[in-house]
Amino acid sequence: MLSKSTITQYKNKTMDRKKKGKVTYMPIDHELFIHESDRAALNALKAIPGFTQVLRSFMKVWNEKQFKLLNMSTFVKVSEEQMSKYHDMLIPICKKLNIAVPELYVSLSPVANAYTSGDTEPFIVMTSGLINTVPEELIPTVLAHECGHIACHHVLYSTMGRLILGGATEMLGLSSLITTPLQMAFYYWMRCSEYSADRAAAVCDLTGDKTVEMCMRLAGFDKNIPIAANKQAFLAQAAEYKKLVDDSKFNKTLEFLMFNRMNHPLNAVRAYECDRWTNSSSFSHIVRYMQEEERDMMHSYVPVAENIGSYVGRNVTDVAYALRQAGFTNISEVRSTESKGRAAENSITAVTVNDRYDVKQGQWLPADASWLLTYYSPLSHKEQQDAHPGQVCVPGSSVSYMGRNYQEVVDELRALGFTNFSVTEQADIKVRLLLKEGSIAHISIDHQDRFDRNTWFNVNAPVSIRYHVMAQ
Numbered sequence: 001m002l003s004k005s006t007i008t009q010y011k012n013k014t015m016d017r018k019k020k021g022k023v024t025y026m027p028i029d030h031e032l033f034i035h036e037s038d039r040a041a042l043n044a045l046k047a048i049p050g051f052t053q054v055l056r057s058f059m060k061v062w063n064e065k066q067f068k069l070l071n072m073s074t075f076v077k078v079s080e081e082q083m084s085k086y087h088d089m090l091i092p093i094c095k096k097l098n099i100a101v102p103e104l105y106v107s108l109s110p111v112a113n114a115y116t117s118g119d120t121e122p123f124i125v126m127t128s129g130l131i132n133t134v135p136e137e138l139i140p141t142v143l144a145h146e147c148g149h150i151a152c153h154h155v156l157y158s159t160m161g162r163l164i165l166g167g168a169t170e171m172l173g174l175s176s177l178i179t180t181p182l183q184m185a186f187y188y189w190m191r192c193s194e195y196s197a198d199r200a201a202a203v204c205d206l207t208g209d210k211t212v213e214m215c216m217r218l219a220g221f222d223k224n225i226p227i228a229a230n231k232q233a234f235l236a237q238a239a240e241y242k243k244l245v246d247d248s249k250f251n252k253t254l255e256f257l258m259f260n261r262m263n264h265p266l267n268a269v270r271a272y273e274c275d276r277w278t279n280s281s282s283f284s285h286i287v288r289y290m291q292e293e294e295r296d297m298m299h300s301y302v303p304v305a306e307n308i309g310s311y312v313g314r315n316v317t318d319v320a321y322a323l324r325q326a327g328f329t330n331i332s333e334v335r336s337t338e339s340k341g342r343a344a345e346n347s348i349t350a351v352t353v354n355d356r357y358d359v360k361q362g363q364w365l366p367a368d369a370s371w372l373l374t375y376y377s378p379l380s381h382k383e384q385q386d387a388h389p390g391q392v393c394v395p396g397s398s399v400s401y402m403g404r405n406y407q408e409v410v411d412e413l414r415a416l417g418f419t420n421f422s423v424t425e426q427a428d429i430k431v432r433l434l435l436k437e438g439s440i441a442h443i444s445i446d447h448q449d450r451f452d453r454n455t456w457f458n459v460n461a462p463v464s465i466r467y468h469v470m471a472q
Helices: 004-018 036-047 051-061 064-074 084-097 128-133 136-151 155-165 180-205 209-219 231-246 249-259 267-278 281-294 316-326 381-387 406-416
Strands: 076-078 103-107 114-117 123-127 301-303 331-336 348-353 364-366 371-376 391-394 421-428 440-445 455-458 463-470
Touching: 036 051, 036 180, 051 155, 051 180, 064 103, 064 123, 076 084, 084 103, 084 136, 084 180, 103 128, 114 136, 114 155, 123 128, 123 136, 136 155, 136 180, 136 209, 155 180, 180 209, 180 267, 180 281, 209 231, 209 267, 231 249, 231 267, 267 281, 281 301, 281 364, 316 331, 316 348, 316 371, 391 406, 406 421, 406 440, 406 463, 421 440
Parallel strands: 103 123, 331 371, 421 463
Antiparallel strands: 076 103, 114 123, 301 364, 348 371, 391 455, 440 463
């Protein structure tokens, strides 16, 4: 879901593009580049017994302001006035990932590292060791990776994980709640979340080469080493490692035992995962989409924001608007006057794209793909009359008229247009005890003793009514 501020931004963007005769487009959603292991691992973490209790307890004792006090008092804050080149690197990255610009700090540490923390106001910290380790042209890749954590909504859970796994449970009063399965699940998710952040960096760079190089440098290729390194050889090394692990259950178990308490995946594995994804059609579509966006061009392919089945039951106007805003140009709205179940008026009853019902979230389709939105809208009173010339619609069923005063019913039916009435008495000795005198005992229209509400009859159809009277 897009935030209200994002919707406002894109409405403004719409006005600008309409002046040029164009439509506006939605940003690249993080769901398009989030790693499948990241999503699965987070779901598994949330399913661990006790996770919800830990989260609630953590939120009670954790104070985001503590981080701000630490950062402001200890590190160097990057801004337009201080270390501005890093600040300038951050602006276009945040624009591409559609996030607010976070605060950025530099800390003094020989360890090459960068991390993102916080929740409502996330921030990034880079170490001096990182700046000394990698060439300056890779710093935007590092920043894009950290911004990727923000875009993928990792920050609260990763902050929580670092504190819990870093030994702060006693200080936070959570030690009694932290189980081994919960710790293992946190470690695993944090490793998987790095894959998504690497993809975010590749999206911003429009290539995975810089992320691969970054992994290679963190693995041992310092910028001051005067010898050449070969990225393809590093990737071949990573592929060999993957094959070694995947070919043996023992090796896979050994890998788990060695690395299950790491919160970052291995550098070679990260490079392998990033390179594999950046050679996929999904990444190619994203690159083309962003290049078209930057050039203010009409998009040739557009990502599907949701499984199309989720549109069923929603207002057809809202869905059609969202699809057009996304960049789809061929949308047909087909009215159906037949209700399926209890469909609300103007709600969608079926959706197809190029005659397919199975299109999933994240799939890329041509901008001119044929969308067919079938929606329910009942016939208006005039349309119903036009469809039944010379007929009258009875608003009640035969059962609903039973027990009512016969004269009231006759007047109602006469007002509708019926002209052929036969009204007779039915003597009944039980009128005083159980039945009301003058109430209808039997009604038929056009010789039908049973009819449903909103049934149509000819205006000259015979209407036969018998009503109760007290027997003498």
